[in-house]
Each structure stands twice: as C-alpha cells, then as structure tokens.
Amino acid sequence: MNDSSWSIFVVLLVLASFIVVGLRQKSRESQEYGFGGRYTGRIGGGAAIASNWMSAASLMGLAGIIYLQGYQGLAYVIGWTGGYVLLLVLLASQIRRFGKFTAPEFVGERYGSQAARAIAAAISIAISIIYCVAQFKGIGLIFSFMFGIDYQQGVTYGALAVVSYLVISGMLGVPRNQQLQYLVISVSFIVPLMWLARKLGYFWLLPQFGYGRALTDLSRQFNIDFTLPFANGSLYQWCALCFTLMVGTAGLPHVLSRFYTVPNVRDARWSVVWGLFFIALIYWSAPAFSVFGRLLEARSGLIPDPAAARDAADVIALKTAVWAGLPGWLVGVLAAGALSAAFFTVAGLLMTGAASISHDIYYSMVNRSASESARMQVAKGGTLVLAAIVLLLALDPPGLIAEITAVAFALAGNTIFPLFLLGIWWGRANRYGAIAGMLTGIVCTAIAPLCGGIFPQLALLFPVTSSALLGAPLVIAVMIAVSLATPAPSEEMGRFLEKEVHGHLD
Amino acid sequence: MSQPEKNYQVNLLRPKQGHMRDEVLIILAILFGWGVCTFGFQLLVYLCRGTGAGSLLTRLTLFNLPLHFWFTGQFLPLWFIVLCVVFNLYVDRITEYHSRKRDKSYE
Numbered sequence: 001m002n003d004s005s006w007s008i009f010v011v012l013l014v015l016a017s018f019i020v021v022g023l024r025q026k027s028r029e030s031q032e033y034g035f036g037g038r039y040t041g042r043i044g045g046g047a048a049i050a051s052n053w054m055s056a057a058s059l060m061g062l063a064g065i066i067y068l069q070g071y072q073g074l075a076y077v078i079g080w081t082g083g084y085v086l087l088l089v090l091l092a093s094q095i096r097r098f099g100k101f102t103a104p105e106f107v108g109e110r111y112g113s114q115a116a117r118a119i120a121a122a123i124s125i126a127i128s129i130i131y132c133v134a135q136f137k138g139i140g141l142i143f144s145f146m147f148g149i150d151y152q153q154g155v156t157y158g159a160l161a162v163v164s165y166l167v168i169s170g171m172l173g174v175p176r177n178q179q180l181q182y183l184v185i186s187v188s189f190i191v192p193l194m195w196l197a198r199k200l201g202y203f204w205l206l207p208q209f210g211y212g213r214a215l216t217d218l219s220r221q222f223n224i225d226f227t228l229p230f231a232n233g234s235l236y237q238w239c240a241l242c243f244t245l246m247v248g249t250a251g252l253p254h255v256l257s258r259f260y261t262v263p264n265v266r267d268a269r270w271s272v273v274w275g276l277f278f279i280a281l282i283y284w285s286a287p288a289f290s291v292f293g294r295l296l297e298a299r300s301g302l303i304p305d306p307a308a309a310r311d312a313a314d315v316i317a318l319k320t321a322v323w324a325g326l327p328g329w330l331v332g333v334l335a336a337g338a339l340s341a342a343f344f345t346v347a348g349l350l351m352t353g354a355a356s357i358s359h360d361i362y363y364s365m366v367n368r369s370a371s372e373s374a375r376m377q378v379a380k381g382g383t384l385v386l387a388a389i390v391l392l393l394a395l396d397p398p399g400l401i402a403e404i405t406a407v408a409f410a411l412a413g414n415t416i417f418p419l420f421l422l423g424i425w426w427g428r429a430n431r432y433g434a435i436a437g438m439l440t441g442i443v444c445t446a447i448a449p450l451c452g453g454i455f456p457q458l459a460l461l462f463p464v465t466s467s468a469l470l471g472a473p474l475v476i477a478v479m480i481a482v483s484l485a486t487p488a489p490s491e492e493m494g495r496f497l498e499k500e501v502h503g504h505l506d
Numbered sequence: 507m508s509q510p511e512k513n514y515q516v517n518l519l520r521p522k523q524g525h526m527r528d529e530v531l532i533i534l535a536i537l538f539g540w541g542v543c544t545f546g547f548q549l550l551v552y553l554c555r556g557t558g559a560g561s562l563l564t565r566l567t568l569f570n571l572p573l574h575f576w577f578t579g580q581f582l583p584l585w586f587i588v589l590c591v592v593f594n595l596y597v598d599r600i601t602e603y604h605s606r607k608r609d610k611s612y613e
Contacts, residue, residue: 090533226575229548
C-alpha cells in the first residue's frame with residue numbers, strides 16, 4: 001500500500017472502531033449497568049466535555065489561523081479556553097439547579113413565552129448550521145487531501161459519509177462514547193506532533209513547550225517573526241475577538257447542555273475543570289504545528305504568497321506532517337483524529353438542531369397534538385434538511401474554519417449568553433426584554449455583513465467574527481431597559497429563582 | 507429561613523446575605539482575575555510597545571518563547587485552570603459551611 005491508501009485505511013479503521021465499541025458498550029450497558037452506566041466520575045465527565053467541544057476548528061482551524069496570523073491567532077486560543085471560566089463561575093451550577101438544559105427550553109420556561117422560545121430555537125438552529133459549515137469545510141478538506149480530489153467533491157462525499165454514519169449509528173442505536181473519543185482525538189493529534197518535533201530535532205517529549213526553539217530559529221535564520229504583537233490586527237480586534245469567543249463559549253447551546261450526564265452540582269463543577277485541562281492540552285499543541293509548518297516551508301525556500309498561504313492554512317497540520325516526511329499511517333492517524341472530531345461535532349449538532357425543529361417549533365408551535373412517531377419523522381426529515389443546507393453553504397465556504405466558527409460564537413454570545421446571564425442573575429428580566437434582547441443580538445451579529453458596505457465605521461466596531469465585545473453589553477442594556485419599562489415577570493418565577501436556584505442553602 | 511424576606515429580587519449586584527453573598531464575592535474576584543490577566547496584559551503590551559518595558563516584554567524569553575507570547579499562549583490557559591480550581595475549592599468550602607449552618611446534609 002502507498003502512503004495515501006494507508007491514511008485512508010487508518011481513518012476507516014478508527015471510524016469503524018467507534019461503531020464496534022459503541023455496540024459492545026450498548027449490550028453491556030443494558031445488561032450490567034442500567035442507566036447509571038454512563039457516569040464515570042469527574043475525569044470522565046471532563047473528557048466528555050472536551051470531546052464534545054473538540055471540532056475541526058480546534059484540530060485544524062486553530063493551527064491554520066496561527067500559521068496565518070501569528071500572535072493575532074492566539075486570541076482564538078484564549079477565547080476558547082477563557083470562556084469556560086465564565087461558564088463555570090456564572091452559569092454552570094445555576095443552570096443545573098434550574099433544571100432546563102437546552103437553550104430554547106430554558107428561555108421558554110424562564111421567560112414564560114412561546115414566542116421567546118421559538119426565537120431562541122431559531123437562533124440555536126442558526127448557530128448549529130454556521131458551526132456545521134465550518135466542520136463540513138474541515139471534512140471536505142481532509143477528504144480532498146486524502147483522495148486527491150478537488151474540494152467540492154470532497155465536501156460532497158464527506159456530507160454523504162456523515163449522513164450515512166448518522167443513519168447507521170441511529171439504526172444500531174450506538175451510544176456515543178465520549179471518553180474514548182477524547183482519547184482517540186488527543187492521541188492522534190499529539191503523537192504526530194511529538195514525532196514531528198523529534199524529526200526536526202526539537203525537544204519532543206513535551207512538544208507543547210519544545211517549539212520555542214523552532215520559533216527562535218524561524219526568526220534568526222529566516223527573519224520571520226511569528227510573535228510580533230498586533231501586527232495582523234489592532235488591539236481592539238484582538239480583544240473583541242477574544243471576548244466574543246469567550247461569551248460565545250458560555251452561550252453555545254451544545255456546550256450549555258453538557259451538565260446532563262453528571263449526577264450532582266459539585267461533580268459538574270469539577271468536571272468543567274478537567275474538561276478545560278483536556279481542552280488546553282490540545283490548545284497548547286496547535287501553535288506548534290503552525291510554527292513547524294512555517295519552518296519547513298522556509299527551509300524548503302518556498303514562501304507562499306498571501307492567497308496561497310490562506311488556501312493552505314486550514315490543512316497546515318496535515319501538510320506539515322507530509323512535508324516532514326512522516327510515515328503515511330501516521331498522517332492517517334492525524335487525519336483520523338481531525339475527521340472524527342468534525343464527524344461527531346456535526347452529528348451532535350445536526351441531531352440537536354433537528355430535535356429543536358421537531359420539539360420547540362413543530363410540536364410547541366405548529367401541532368400540539370402531534371404523535372410521538374410524527375415528531376420523530378419531523379426530526380429525521382429535519383436532520384436531512386439541515387445537512388443539505390449546510391452542504392450548500394459549505395460548497396463555497398466564506399472563510400477559514402476558525403473564522404466561520406467564530407461567527408457562530410458571535411451569534412451565541414450576542415443572544416443566548418445575555419439571556420442566560422440575566423435570566424439567572426436578575427429576577428426582574430422579563431419576556432419583552434428577552435425578545436428585544438434577542439432581536440438586538442441578531443442585528444449586532446448581522447450588521448457587518450449587511451450594512452458594512454454602507455457604514456464601514458459600523459463594520460469596524462462590529463466585525464463579523466467579533467461583534468460581541470460591544471454587542472453583548474448592548475444587548476444586556478436593551479434587555480434591562482425594556483424589562484424595566486414593561487410589567488415584571490410572574491411572582492412564581494421570582495420565587496423559584498430565589499428559593500431553588502439561589503436560595504438552596506438559606 | 508427564620509425571617510421571611512419579602513420581595514427579594516435576585517440581583518447579581520445586590521446578593522442576599524448568607525450563601526449567595528459569599529458566592530457572589532468569589533465570582534466577582536474570579537472575574538477580576540480573569541479580566542485583568544486577559545485584557546489588562548494585552549493593553550500593557552500595547553501601551554509599552556516601542557519603550558524599554560515593551561522590549562523587555564517581547565525580548566525576554568521563557569522556554570525560548572518571547573515573554574508576551576509565552577504569557578498569552580501558554581500561561582493564560584493554565585491561569586484559567588487555576589482560577590477554576592480556586593473557584594471550586596472555595597465554593598465547596600462555603601457550601602459545606604452553609605450546609606452545616608443549616609444543619610442539613612450536603613446537597
């Protein structure tokens with residue numbers, strides 16, 4: 001077998017192993033553990049949080065954006081880790097005590113309004129779609145890289161593969177083993193990196209810290225300075241992006257839903273810490289791929305022009321592995337890690353989005369007497385429709401993986417985060433405030449692409465990937481103003497918030 | 507429990523006496539540590555550019571990485587983990603303290 005067929009073989013092997021392990025786990029679970037078998041403690045809960053989080057944006061996009069923008073790209077690293085601090089201190093235990101885990105359900109319950117719930121559902125679906133476009137781009141790039149086909153073909157085959165995977169695992173009822181997934185994803189990212197560092201002659205045991213010398217070599221020998229602060233964007237852009245990703249992390253519907261599987265508040269809090277540690281392991285490594293990639297490029301004497309660099313950025317981790325002459329199976333391992341991260345993120349998001357269509361929109365708004373099987377049909381149809389929309393958008397992706405993903409974070413940070421924050425920490429927030437806030441948030445997110453041409457000043461203040469630095473405070477202000485101008489929410493909700501959510505130890 | 511509080515409105519900035527007040531204090535402290543190290547440091551790097559302190563920030567190396575790059579790329583994620591651990595330890599402590607005060611088993 002040649003190198004690329006080795007890669008394909010490894011990728012198929014990994015995906016098949018997930019199904020096999022899932023099937024074994026399923027039969028064992030029903031016999032031995034019952035419903036309690038899914039819980040494996042704080043570390044396991046942390047691994048589940050991390051694997052739920054890992055996507056093409058973490059494994060491909062991050063290395064790509066740092067390769068392209070150097071220090072400016074670190075805003076993604078900080079934004080995507082620092083958001084967990086916000087999530088932990090402001091929302092995690094309170095949401096758990098509130099008892100509603102999906103964003104539309106929380107909004108519907110807390111603000112007592114079907115309209116607010118429908119808007120929240122539409123926003124979550126939009127977030128899923130944008131997020132999935134980035135994942136599809138990753139899957140398409142890996143497919144075109146492995147099979148040597150062009151991107152459009154790659155993304156089409158990739159979409160087919162994802163949908164068939166969903167159908168197969170849905171038919172077999174295979175549970176998602178997120179701890180195993182995290183292990184596979186992280187090992188398949190870090191082992192090739194260690195190999196790479198060793199091959200290039202740097203400290204390979206901890207390549208996360210060993211790439212410092214490569215950085216020095218890069219600037220001494222080739223005069224490429226990766227670390228110059230604010231060379232590729234202003235201080236405002238850096239902070240706006242970082243802040244947006246942080247509040248987006250704390251407002252992303254599929255992240256908020258993660259507190260299900262852990263039995264009590266204390267374990268839920270501690271598993272966030274472990275989850276953050278596991279995520280940080282990957283995020284300490286990603287810059288190393290970018291630096292090694294630049295170095296190998298510089299050594300071969302090929303400095304690409306900006307357009308070519310932008311095209312190469314999202315697959316820089318794979319390209320670096322190939323340039324360094326890593327064995328084909330190891331390149332396959334790397335591709336398998338990135339592919340499974342993207343696959344499972346897409347699967348989770350499509351299913352959540354479809355559940356939202358069937359539950360929050362079809363059942364609650366359209367047809368209250370719909371039977372269980374009719375709702376199931378809607379959910380299945382919804383998955384296909386969502387996948388088709390995502391595929392159409394992904395055929396001509398508007399940006400780098402990390403950039404597309406950031407737009408989903410901006411939308412979440414501008415809408416869901418303020419809604420949860422005030423919903424939990426301010427008893428006076430009411431449904432009118434919530435609806436006005438969500439609409440303001442949507443406008444803030446969409447203002448740069450829609451009106452950027454007419455009002456370039458606005459586009460500078462609300463950049464499409466980082467609109468939440470001004471957007472989120474604005475939405476909060478609108479929510480407070482509108483809530484104060486309209487009648488207070490029901491007494492019952494106020495008592496519930498005071499006694500159950502905040503008063504559990506009075 | 508003893509005196510019924512009438513008309514209390516949940517508000518992050520005006521927490522109730524007792525457990526919630528302790529919790530809000532640690533939340534604000536953690537958020538302070540989070541904001542200063544993330545955004546304050548970037549502002550520092552920006553303001554010091556071109557000065558002696560600025561070149562100290564960008565030339566001094568740790569693990570062969572320039573100081574500012576090391577701080578942002580490697581130290582900050584670690585700092586976030588530390589903040590989360592501190593928060594959890596503290597909340598565990600006040601929860602136990604108030605549970606005991608209330609003479610009720612833990613959660």
